Amino acid sequence: xxxxxxxxxxxxxxxSSCAKRHGCALTVTEFLLIVLDxxxxxTRTITLNRxxxxxxxxxxxxxxRAQYQAAIVEGAAAFVLVHNHTSxxxxxxxxxxxxxxxxxxxxxxxxxPMYDHVIIGRDRYMSFLxxxxx
Numbered sequence: 001x002x003x004x005x006x007x008x009x010x011x012x013x014x015x016s017s018c019a020k021r022h023g024c025a026l027t028v029t030e031f032l033l034i035v036l037d038x039x040x041x042x043t044r045t046i047t048l049n050r051x052x053x054x055x056x057x058x059x060x061x062x063x064x065r066a067q068y069q070a071a072i073v074e075g076a077a078a079f080v081l082v083h084n085h086t087s088x089x090x091x092x093x094x095x096x097x098x099x100x101x102x103x104x105x106x107x108x109x110x111x112x113p114m115y116d117h118v119i120i121g122r123d124r125y126m127s128f129l130x131x132x133x134x
Contacts, residue, residue, distance in 0.1 A: 028050055037077055043074065068112065079113075090119040
């Protein structure tokens with residue numbers, strides 16, 4: 001594990017494993033919300049969006065309102081967003097960067113921080129936290 005800038009522990013490898021166990025397959029695009037408690041333990045994994053093909057504008061299916069509504073209903077102290085790229089390449093798109101910044105900003109305002117955004121590809125992943133983009 002790696003220590004993040006503000007002292008929280010990055011659990012990216014366990015988060016990506018959790019996402020894979022919950023059906024984040026490469027044949028469909030899925031956005032998962034991993035709800036964390038005050039001790040940063042995973043309390044629940046929620047599918048926010050699932051599409052059979054990777055179409056342009058897939059990130060528009062994950063609205064800030066829907067994501068935070070789910071986090072609030074679940075009593076999240078924090079969360080991690082996970083999604084996959086059906087191409088197998090976990091490199092973030094410009095839309096992924098915009099989505100991440102939008103959700104992180106809302107999280108700071110609502111006091112429900114977004115600890116990471118993990119993109120899963122074929123046999124590898126990309127973490128915004130590890131890349132220091134978050």
